[in-house]
Amino acid sequence: MNPIHIVVAGATGRMGREAVRMIAGENHFKLTGAVARTHTGEDIGEVIGVGGLGIPLTDSLEEALEQGQPDVLIDLTTPSQVKRHMELAIAAGVRPVVGTTGLTEAEMRELDERCRERGIGGIIAPNFAIGAVLMMVFAAKAAKYLPDVEIIEMHHDQKLDAPSGTALKTAELISKERDEKKQGHPKEEETLEGARGGYRDGFRIHSVRLPGLVAHQEVLFGGPGQLLTLRHDSMNRESFMPGVKLAVEEVMKQTGLIYGLEKVMDL
Ligand SMILES: NC(=O)c1ccc[n+]([C@@H]2O[C@H](COP(=O)([O-])OP(=O)(O)OC[C@H]3O[C@@H](n4cnc5c(N)ncnc54)[C@H](O)[C@@H]3O)[C@@H](O)[C@H]2O)c1
Numbered sequence: 001m002n003p004i005h006i007v008v009a010g011a012t013g014r015m016g017r018e019a020v021r022m023i024a025g026e027n028h029f030k031l032t033g034a035v036a037r038t039h040t041g042e043d044i045g046e047v048i049g050v051g052g053l054g055i056p057l058t059d060s061l062e063e064a065l066e067q068g069q070p071d072v073l074i075d076l077t078t079p080s081q082v083k084r085h086m087e088l089a090i091a092a093g094v095r096p097v098v099g100t101t102g103l104t105e106a107e108m109r110e111l112d113e114r115c116r117e118r119g120i121g122g123i124i125a126p127n128f129a130i131g132a133v134l135m136m137v138f139a140a141k142a143a144k145y146l147p148d149v150e151i152i153e154m155h156h157d158q159k160l161d162a163p164s165g166t167a168l169k170t171a172e173l174i175s176k177e178r179d180e181k182k183q184g185h186p187k188e189e190e191t192l193e194g195a196r197g198g199y200r201d202g203f204r205i206h207s208v209r210l211p212g213l214v215a216h217q218e219v220l221f222g223g224p225g226q227l228l229t230l231r232h233d234s235m236n237r238e239s240f241m242p243g244v245k246l247a248v249e250e251v252m253k254q255t256g257l258i259y260g261l262e263k264v265m266d267l
């Protein structure tokens, strides 16, 4: 079997480094390009401390797509870059696997059309941690029976988008199962703006940002005389890598853009 050729955008970032390390450790994956914001020409393997990989860092995704001829782009950059990167990859027939959060629903619809026109697959996973995907799916099941729900997501203070992609995806899955209901007292009023968090489909999402955190989420359900809390914690970025690996393998079999790792898992 030919290895899957992969270019990583954001290769020197917290997630990108882990992705490069993961690719280097898999026989059926081959790194063909590493893109970072600044062009250094240095070997990405030397930069991240795994030894030479023979792949120089470039600041041009176009160059990495043309020279490396990858099958897959893994994008782990920033909300401001991800759409352009996906457009470039799709136009070149390269399948995007995207962890970068912050794309709007309209943007995802447009990118899905582009993938279909090109006859290729793409995967956007707001959270690659398998445990987090399970938490989201379990939350949707619980919401059917316990419609009073609030989401609290907690991330490190370098995160640019709020609420997190995970919280938005959890809310989407919950809304599909939950009967329509406005959570909280009908006459509640905020005396401090934002105190009740963001409002979506009748329930609330709260975002916490603190140094020391990585990626954490609680989904709280309440009913008369009972509480159910679903919680997931990512302690480090290695926690996301089994999901990245799965997404790269699955994207080769798909057509169109898939939003959420649960759609390629046997759940
Ligand atoms: N889906 C998931 O499971 C998951 C997990 C963690 C992080 N994330 C998301 O992944 C993204 C990256 O997270 P991080 O913690 O690694 O961030 P980071 O800031 O450590 O890394 C981002 C990298 O992107 C690079 N970059 C920025 N602009 C670029 C450009 N134009 N071209 C090439 N590279 C560019 C930066 O130089 C940096 O190295 C964020 O959007 C974050 O929310 C998703």
Ligand SMILES: O=C(O)C1=N[C@H](C(=O)O)CCC1
Pocket (backbone or CB within 6 Å): 101, 126, 127, 128, 155, 159, 160, 163, 164, 165, 166, 167, 214, 215
């Ligand atoms: O570090 C981040 O940023 C993360 N973002 C994802 C999100 O927005 O849900 C989840 C994992 C970490």
